[in-house]
Amino acid sequence: MPSRVTEFMEHLIAKNPGEKEFHQAVQEVAESLMPVIDKNPVFRKAKILERIAEPERIIMFRVPWMDDKGEVQVNRGFRIEMNSAIGPYKGGLRFHPTVNLGILKFLAFEQVFKNSLTTLPMGGGKGGSDFDPKGKSDNEVMRFCQTFMSELFRHIGPDTDVPAGDIGVGGREIGFLFGMYRKLRNEFTGVLTGKGLNWGGSLIRPEATGYGAVYFAAEMLSTRGESLQGKTCLVSGSGNVSQYTCEKLLDMGAKPLTMSDSNGYILDEAGIDREKLAFVLDLKNNRRGRIKEYTDKYRSAVYVPLDPRANCNPLWDNKAHCAFPSATQNEINGKDAENLVKNGVYVVSEGANMPSTPDAINVYIDHKILYGPGKAANAGGVATSGLEMSQNSLRLSWTREEVDQRLHGIMKAIHRQCVEYGKNGNFVNYVNGANIAGFMKVANAMIDQGLV
Numbered sequence: 001m002p003s004r005v006t007e008f009m010e011h012l013i014a015k016n017p018g019e020k021e022f023h024q025a026v027q028e029v030a031e032s033l034m035p036v037i038d039k040n041p042v043f044r045k046a047k048i049l050e051r052i053a054e055p056e057r058i059i060m061f062r063v064p065w066m067d068d069k070g071e072v073q074v075n076r077g078f079r080i081e082m083n084s085a086i087g088p089y090k091g092g093l094r095f096h097p098t099v100n101l102g103i104l105k106f107l108a109f110e111q112v113f114k115n116s117l118t119t120l121p122m123g124g125g126k127g128g129s130d131f132d133p134k135g136k137s138d139n140e141v142m143r144f145c146q147t148f149m150s151e152l153f154r155h156i157g158p159d160t161d162v163p164a165g166d167i168g169v170g171g172r173e174i175g176f177l178f179g180m181y182r183k184l185r186n187e188f189t190g191v192l193t194g195k196g197l198n199w200g201g202s203l204i205r206p207e208a209t210g211y212g213a214v215y216f217a218a219e220m221l222s223t224r225g226e227s228l229q230g231k232t233c234l235v236s237g238s239g240n241v242s243q244y245t246c247e248k249l250l251d252m253g254a255k256p257l258t259m260s261d262s263n264g265y266i267l268d269e270a271g272i273d274r275e276k277l278a279f280v281l282d283l284k285n286n287r288r289g290r291i292k293e294y295t296d297k298y299r300s301a302v303y304v305p306l307d308p309r310a311n312c313n314p315l316w317d318n319k320a321h322c323a324f325p326s327a328t329q330n331e332i333n334g335k336d337a338e339n340l341v342k343n344g345v346y347v348v349s350e351g352a353n354m355p356s357t358p359d360a361i362n363v364y365i366d367h368k369i370l371y372g373p374g375k376a377a378n379a380g381g382v383a384t385s386g387l388e389m390s391q392n393s394l395r396l397s398w399t400r401e402e403v404d405q406r407l408h409g410i411m412k413a414i415h416r417q418c419v420e421y422g423k424n425g426n427f428v429n430y431v432n433g434a435n436i437a438g439f440m441k442v443a444n445a446m447i448d449q450g451l452v
Contacts, residue, residue, distance in 0.1 A: 019102025092166030190392025212380015334359030
């Protein structure tokens with residue numbers, strides 16, 4: 001006789017064929033939640049899990065725009081409004097060639113639980129386009145963003161849906177999107193987060209996801225009476241999350257050793273110090289170059305190209321204490337996780353969304369390492385987006401220290417919830433803890449609000 005999880009997943013897969021990332025995200029949550037649902041018949045009777053896994057609304061639209069050569073280009077735009085039981089939809093926009101419906105549904109589903117964990121009143125959503133800003137001129141990016149917003153604007157608003165940035169959507173893109181929204185609506189509201197500091201943005205917002213992942217790792221280590229001081233760390237990616245993960249690791253006395261992009265990674269045994277990190281920020285944020293250039297300037301580092309045909313990523317096969325996967329989904333498979341354990345890594349704090357495959361997660365749990373899943377460990381970004389929304393509503397701007405203090409407090413609160421719901425004897429299963437804690441708040445709100 002099939003299990004309740006199997007029955008549930010068979011039904012979900014039949015309704016959502018081919019969306020493997022979405023299936024993966026839902027299955028992980030369903031395995032954590034089914035025992036809770038079985039103990040609470042009201043959740044089963046109201047079909048809460050089935051309703052959470054079904055988006056409240058999906059918006060898809062074409063985005064025609066003109067490149068610098070005068071050629072017409074056509075991309076596809078999306079917004080998944082997943083769940084608004086505890087607040088307006090909140091979640092990023094991703095501009096990347098790999099964007100499709102299944103990936104955005106997985107991200108929106110994860111966002112519901114992540115936003116619930118922050119303790120702030122935010123529902124879950126996600127959106128984006130298969131447009132690739134890489135290699136495009138500022139004018140091309142502006143024209144695309146303006147056309148994209150000319151459709152999206154009718155579906156969002158400060159009390160309805162508040163998008164933010166994600167992969168491929170940074171300060172430049174948010175600026176172009178906000179400008180078009182303001183023109184079309186003829187109003188200045190806090191409809192997007194990640195805005196420029198001089199027009200409604202929040203201090204610490206660019207840093208928040210990376211800072212939060214480090215704060216969460218520090219909280220996990222504190223359960224064993226340890227700190228990040230003196231720890232060596234593997235960090236993947238070289239974008240926003242990775243950059244500020246490295247910065248906060250340096251603040252807390254740790255030593256980041258690696259960074260990467262889609263072509264390969266650099267290993268600097270001497271450590272990526274503040275001077276080297278400043279070089280990476282300029283390389284990636286201003287010159288938009290490749291991480292390989294790091295080794296041209298710093299001879300202490302080696303560059304290792306990635307082989308897409310390989311069954312593992314060599315970045316995760318280096319000796320260290322901690323790992324911060326901060327690039328993209330499913331970047332650590334079962335073999336990579338075994339390599340991490342073999343090399344002495346006992347802390348994994350996810351800056352990216354779902355960067356570990358189910359096989360990798362099983363390895364972490366089997367070896368009882370400190371594993372912070374993305375929906376908990378990287379919730380600092382959306383938490384600070386929520387703080388930006390609060391500042392916009394109050395027409396105030398908090399200091400850097402105030403925002404960082406609030407962020408640190410939120411990450412501590414997320415960790416406490418994970419421990420409360422995930423503790424099993426002396427071991428904390430942070431996967432179960434994050435899933436159950438995030439679910440309970442949303443589920444109870446849905447019950448209170450009736451069948452809608």
